[in-house]
Amino acid sequence: SFVLTQPPSVSVAPGQTATITCGGNNIGRKSVNWYQQEPGQAPVLVVYDDSDRPAGMPERFSGSNSGNTATLTITRVEAGDEADYYCQVWDSNGDLVVFGGGTKLTVL
Amino acid sequence: QVQLVESGGGVVQPGKSLKLSCAASGFTFKDFAVHWVRQAPGKGLEWVAVISFDGSKKHYLDSVKGRFSISRDNSRNTLYLQMNNLTSEDTAMYHCAKSSHEVAAADIDTWGQGTLVTVSS
Numbered sequence: 001s002f003v004l005t006q007p008p009s010v011s012v013a014p015g016q017t018a019t020i021t022c023g024g025n026n027i028g029r030k031s032v033n034w035y036q037q038e039p040g041q042a043p044v045l046v047v048y049d050d051s052d053r054p055a056g057m058p059e060r061f062s063g064s065n066s067g068n069t070a071t072l073t074i075t076r077v078e079a080g081d082e083a084d085y086y087c088q089v090w091d092s093n094g095d096l097v098v099f100g101g102g103t104k105l106t107v108l
Numbered sequence: 109q110v111q112l113v114e115s116g117g118g119v120v121q122p123g124k125s126l127k128l129s130c131a132a133s134g135f136t137f138k139d140f141a142v143h144w145v146r147q148a149p150g151k152g153l154e155w156v157a158v159i160s161f162d163g164s165k166k167h168y169l170d171s172v173k174g175r176f177s178i179s180r181d182n183s184r185n186t187l188y189l190q191m192n193n194l195t196s197e198d199t200a201m202y203h204c205a206k207s208s209h210e211v212a213a214a215d216i217d218t219w220g221q222g223t224l225v226t227v228s229s
Contacts, residue, residue, distance in 0.1 A: 042221050097158065
C-alpha cells in the first residue's frame with residue numbers, strides 16, 4: 001500500500017516558522033490532508049485538499065503538495081501549536097486511508 | 109454542534125469479540141461516509157475501516173479483514189464496528205470519524221474522543 005513518511009520530530013522557537021514534510025511516491029498526484037493531535041485529545045483537521053483550511057483555522061496554517069513531498073507550514077508558531085501532526089491520503093489502488101507516522105512539533 | 113460519541117470499549121480476552129458503537133448528532137448522518145481509526149498507546153493513527161453513506165461500500169485495513177465488520181444504521185444515526193478474534197495487536201483507542209463527503213476518499217472533518225479497547229488475558 002501507499003507509504004507516507006514524516007520526520008519523527010520538528011523543533012521551532014516561538015514566532016518562527018515550522019515546516020513538516022510528508023513524503024510519498026508521486027504524492028503530488030494525490031489530495032493530502034493534515035491533522036493536529038494534542039496530547040489526550042482527538043485529532044483535528046487543519047488542512048485539507050493539499051492547501052485548504054477548515055472554517056476557523058488560522059491562516060498561520062498552510063499546506064502545499066508537489067512531486068514526492070507534501071508540506072504543512074505553520075508561521076508565527078505559538079506554544080499552543082505543540083502537538084503531533086499527521087498527513088493522510090486516500091490510496092485509490094487499495095481503497096484505503098493511509099496516515100503518515102506523525103511528527104511531534106516541539107515549541108522551544 | 110457536530111458530535112460523535114463512541115461506546116462499547118473495555119477489556120477483553122484474546123480470541124473474544126467486542127462491538128463498538130458510535131452515536132452521531134448535529135448533522136445528517138445518512139449523507140456522509142464514516143470511518144473507524146485506532147491509535148495504540150503511544151503510537152500513531154491507524155485507519156481501520158470505512159463505510160459509505162448508504163452502507164453499500166465498505167473497505168478495511170488488511171490486518172482486520174475477515175475479523176472486523178463495519179456497519180451503520182442510518183435510522184438510528186449510529187455506526188458500529190464488530191470485532192472478532194481479537195489479539196493484543198488490536199489494543200488501542202478506537203475513534204469514530206466523519207468524512208466530509210458521502211464517499212471515503214475525502215478528508216475527515218470530525219472525530220470522536222474514542223473508546224479504549226484492551227485485549228489481555
